[in-house]
Amino acid sequence: MSEKSTLVQNMLIGAAAGAVVSLFHKPTRTALIRDGKAFGLRVQRYFEDPSLFTKDVRETTDKTRDLVQKLTTDVKYVNEKVNQLKATTPAVIESIRETKEKLFTPILDESREEKKGL
Structure with a gap:
């Protein structure tokens, strides 16, 4: 059992080390900061207006359902x-x-026949 926990622990350490190393790349750092701020603003809006979260989830679900329906139709056609x-x-x-x-x-x-005649 301890081997499994050591494996998982080492995997997590490796993932963390990889994340730190990737942050040395300035465009990656900039994108992470930008995306983190956008995520924070979105979460803040959801806390202020929970119905907005419900609406966004419903819209995403509808889009996904439409996409699955279209893909199903396309697969049937093919x-x-x-x-x-x-x-x-x-x-x-x-x-x-x-x-x-x-x-x-x-x-x-x-x-x-011509070959035979020759």
Whole structure:
């Protein structure tokens, strides 16, 4: 059991060290400060007006639901097209094979006969 806690502890130490090292990069530091301030302002607005939080969650949920619905529709469409291709491909291949046989078999036969005659 102590091995697991040591592993988790070392992972957390490594993650913290990685975060500190990434803060040496000025654009990363600037973005972190900017995003942290924006997050703080958002949290402050939610505390001042909890209905705003509910509204934002509802809007996000609606957008997610719409996206999932659109993706579901798109997946169904692609699935239908794949099934159509699966059904029509053997027929098309057979048609191509028959056409090839009708067109090229006489030409090949003539060519073989000419070679025999030489």
